[in-house]
Amino acid sequence: MGLREENKSRRMARVMSSIRLFLARNPIEDLMMDGIAAASRISVGTLYNYYGSKEMMLVAYCRDRMQECFAAARRLVENPPESAEAAYFELLSIYLRGFGALERPLVGSMIRILIVNQARGTGVAGFQRNAFDQLRVLTRKLKDSGTLPTSAREDSIAFVLFGICSDLLFQFSLCNEVDIETQVSRLGQCINLIYTGLAAREDTPPNLRGTNT
């Protein structure tokens, strides 16, 4: 890394800590680019030059805070559990807990950004573009191993699971009394329902229903 890049990366690290310090004491609505620039000892122009917009700066901040969560998600997709139900649950609970460690109001803003981008078909790198790709890769692997039938539809599965996670995260961000572990357990119930299907009958022989663990 040259001196120029080193300087840039040092300054960007300062921006990340300025945001964290700011959000620890202030509502997200009060966060302004000039305040963050001043606290990070750079010009507002440099700040825009680095991130493009306040929105993308906040996305970069979340991505930075969620690095470990992204790494854990990648490892899971590399080497998923054999059961489809466990695979989806473990992947998505990593993301829920990753968001759960962020400032609550920030989670609401991020989900709005992710929903807009998902609806426009322009994923946000590191978030749902990855999560969507990961859900697709997971579904393909589960089909290849015979755990899911070849008829399983990768895009519908990703869409339904993304919708449920958005809703669980919105509840989390809007209600202080809802904690992230409650949302993780609700996710488990939802995935179980989707895995089994409404029409699943208790008397259906297990060998006709995949590995329903």
Place this chain on the structure above:
Amino acid sequence: MGLREENKSRRMARVMSSIRLFLARNPIEDLMMDGIAAASRISVGTLYNYYGSKEMMLVAYCRDRMQECFAAARRLVENPPESAEAAYFELLSIYLRGFGALERPLVGSMIRILIVNQARGTGVAGFQRNAFDQLRVLTRKLKDSGTLPTSAREDSIAFVLFGICSDLLFQFSLCNEVDIETQVSRLGQCINLIYTGLAAREDTPPNLRGTNT
């Protein structure tokens, strides 16, 4: 109805049209109680006396605009289609289209209010308290008629379907390029996936899977 009640109901009708006129020309963030009171020729105190808060006034406005949608939903639950997939799809597409006829930014505010209330277990009368009850009634009827197995879980089904509809409505409210019919057809795909279940195999004999139409 006494003169007093008549006056009140006339004034409330004026409030509803003032809100509609206001939202036709202005962003929802600019809506203020004193402006709506003045436009409706009543005092701010009377306005608060009628609705309690700006939030509940907006809920009342949506409820008023969605009266036909609520009536259609009640009729459907009275006399549901035989197929579970069709029953859930028809009920929820009535609500999606009802919201789709409202001002887009208002839909986002309403969904936030409904999500908070759902997470707190305090439904908003006329919205999800009804929709939730209706989903439960529908599920019970479908179980009684043998369309769904007795093991079908009313609350999980309501929770998953509510989550998907919230997400579809958030996309609608946040993205002008997404129209409500796109969301209705996505709802159909999601319900089909949930109906069938991830583990459904094409080679599963139909008689073991309920009336999968």
